[in-house]
Amino acid sequence: xxxxxxxxxxxxxxxxxxxxxxxxxxxxxxxxxxxxxxxxxxxxxxxxxxxxxxxxxxxxxxxxxxxxxxxxxxxxxxxxxxxxxxxxxxxxxxxxxxxxxxxxxxxxxxxxxxxxxxxxxxxxxxxxxxxxxxxxxxxxxxxxxxxxxxxxxxxxxxxxxxxxxxxxxxxxxxxx
Numbered sequence: 001x002x003x004x005x006x007x008x009x010x011x012x013x014x015x016x017x018x019x020x021x022x023x024x025x026x027x028x029x030x031x032x033x034x035x036x037x038x039x040x041x042x043x044x045x046x047x048x049x050x051x052x053x054x055x056x057x058x059x060x061x062x063x064x065x066x067x068x069x070x071x072x073x074x075x076x077x078x079x080x081x082x083x084x085x086x087x088x089x090x091x092x093x094x095x096x097x098x099x100x101x102x103x104x105x106x107x108x109x110x111x112x113x114x115x116x117x118x119x120x121x122x123x124x125x126x127x128x129x130x131x132x133x134x135x136x137x138x139x140x141x142x143x144x145x146x147x148x149x150x151x152x153x154x155x156x157x158x159x160x161x162x163x164x165x166x167x168x169x170x171x172x173x174x175x176x
Contacts, residue, residue, distance in 0.1 A: 003091070003101065012157050013109065079145070107156075108146075109156070
């Protein structure tokens with residue numbers, strides 16, 4: 001299995017890019033908010049046990065996809081360095097254990113553009129971070145960056161359309 005790991009700041013265009021990529025390649029989507037939504041049915045956001053359940057769901061989904069031989073899975077994630085490195089390394093380990101490839105893609109986007117995007121109706125419907133204050137606080141408190149891997153493809157989601165970035169991912173990781 002190829003796991004395309006699309007990461008970046010909140011509102012950087014991860015889900016939009018993932019959908020554009022899947023429209024051109026097939027495969028399946030594992031949006032990070034699916035795991036978060038499951039955890040919200042049991043816990044308040046961030047409460048004790050919340051993030052542990054989110055990670056358990058993520059690992060279960062990845063394990064099931066790998067065991068069933070799914071050829072392509074696109075996953076979205078907000079990666080903050082260094083606190084999320086152990087989580088990323090868990091993803092790498094399970095993918096490698098099953099003979100798959102983890103192919104990271106980082107979407108960079110200016111804070112100003114993120115602030116402009118953060119209050120969209122789609123984000124409200126999905127219960128995502130929506131306030132300028134909230135996103136600025138998140139970005140001030142966390143170092144959102146590309147995962148520290150040489151094969152990480154860095155794309156500009158402000159300058160390029162999701163379709164253009166999807167084409168770049170297809171070319172770089174030979175997804176045709």
